Amino acid sequence: xxxxxxxxxxxxxIVQAILxxxxxxxxxxxxxxxxxxxxxxxxxxxxQILGVDVSHEVGQQLYQEAITRLKIAQNRLGVxxxxxxxxxxxxxxxxxxxxPQLIAAGIAAGGVGWPDIPTLGEVVADLPPSADPEIVAAAxxxxxxxxxxxxxxxxxxxxVATDVRNLDAATIATEVEAVIPxxxxxxxxxxxxxxxxxxxxxxxxxxxxxxPYLLHLLDNRQEPLLTSWAVPLLTLLGLxxxxxxTYVEVQHVPAVCGPVGQCNVVQASPYAxxxxxxxxxxxxxxxxxxxxxxxxxxxxKQQNIAIYGLLGITIFGTFFSIYLTALELFAIHAVCAWxxxxxxxxxxxxxxxxxxxxxxxxxxxxxxxx
Numbered sequence: 140x141x142x143x144x145x146x147x148x149x150x151x152x153i154v155q156a157i158l159x160x161x162x163x164x165x166x167x168x169x170x171x172x173x174x175x176x177x178x179x180x181x182x183x184x185x186x187q188i189l190g191v192d193v194s195h196e197v198g199q200q201l202y203q204e205a206i207t208r209l210k211i212a213q214n215r216l217g218v219x220x221x222x223x224x225x226x227x228x229x230x231x232x233x234x235x236x237x238x239p240q241l242i243a244a245g246i247a248a249g250g251v252g253w254p255d256i257p258t259l260g261e262v263v264a265d266l267p268p269s270a271d272p273e274i275v276a277a278a279x280x281x282x283x284x285x286x287x288x289x290x291x292x293x294x295x296x297x298x299v300a301t302d303v304r305n306l307d308a309a310t311i312a313t314e315v316e317a318v319i320p321x322x323x324x325x326x327x328x329x330x331x332x333x334x335x336x337x338x339x340x341x342x343x344x345x346x347x348x349x350x351p352y353l354l355h356l357l358d359n360r361q362e363p364l365l366t367s368w369a370v371p372l373l374t375l376l377g378l379x380x381x382x383x384x385t386y387v388e389v390q391h392v393p394a395v396c397g398p399v400g401q402c403n404v405v406q407a408s409p410y411a412x413x414x415x416x417x418x419x420x421x422x423x424x425x426x427x428x429x430x431x432x433x434x435x436x437x438x439x440k441q442q443n444i445a446i447y448g449l450l451g452i453t454i455f456g457t458f459f460s461i462y463l464t465a466l467e468l469f470a471i472h473a474v475c476a477w478x479x480x481x482x483x484x485x486x487x488x489x490x491x492x493x494x495x496x497x498x499x500x501x502x503x504x505x506x507x508x509x
Contacts, residue, residue, distance in 0.1 A: 152250035217403025231391040324474040349497035384419035405475035453489035
């Protein structure tokens with residue numbers, strides 16, 4: 140961690156940090172409302188935290204510059220992100236676990252100045268002084284131009300950066316989160332969306348072809364209709380994905396996203412919960428229900444409720460996956476590789492169930508006896 144000889148007016152060393160947050164992020168709310176206040180109260184003026192709202196264009200620009208300058212890995216993108224010197228903490232678990240130790244170490248080392256983000260002093264014109272000469276110069280230059288461009292500066296920076304102590308529950312409640320585009324992830328999401336729509340068209344076609352004999356097949360079957368191991372295997376894969384995302388959501392830890400997508404941005408969005416319930420938990424319940432219904436139709440060969448249940452839950456699951464993917468593309472502007480995997484699994488389950496259910500029985504092909 141980069142230490143600076145940063146002190147208060149009474150010569151006490153202080154630590155300066157930047158918190159990147161979004162008003163729509165529940166984990167940011169936890170950090171701002173629950174984690175930071177007691178830490179700030181403990182250290183008082185020896186701790187300065189600048190909150191930067193990434194839902195604003197200027198705040199997003201600062202965040203992107205921080206990513207580049209500090210070499211933040213792809214799988215650690217997302218908010219809340221707290222930067223202390225050159226140390227980056229992500230998430231509502233990592234921040235409370237490590238931030239107090241970083242503060243203590245920074246004070247013991249003589250203080251920590253503002254993170255080295257190129258345009259920080261220009262964007263935040265009233266930035267408190269830092270021991271970093273480059274940041275001091277940038278802040279001075281920005282202050283020198285304030286008199287001639289005050290209107291433009293106020294317009295560009297309004298609501299972007301503030302002392303984190305000025306943030307409250309009302310402040311972090313209404314904005315739309317802006318994120319860094321991921322062309323590869325978006326292309327993959329579009330391909331999967333098109334695939335899901337085509338699969339639904341396949342389902343409608345199969346039902347139209349099977350309508351003459353479908354009820355007869357259900358009422359007179361002697362064996363389970365779904366004996367393929369594709370259903371339990373796909374269900375197990377879906378359970379693993381949903382269980383991992385549930386762990387991420389419940390434990391407030393960053394997701395391992397891989398090279399495609401921005402899972403933590405999606406998980407931090409307000410769309411990650413429905414009526415307060417994490418979507419990942421709903422996914423977990425969905426896959427457990429699919430597995431249970433598949434076993435039920437194996438055990439009770441004459442029970443059609445399990446078949447209708449499998450049919451309904453997989454078709455609804457595909458519609459819901461289309462809805463969630465559309466949210467990622469059009470509302471969140473970020474995609475989650477785990478979520479896309481779950482969407483593919485759900486769609487394949489629907490195709491397998493419908494294909495088995497609408498399979499043309501052998502008696503249809505037999506000539507009528509004269």
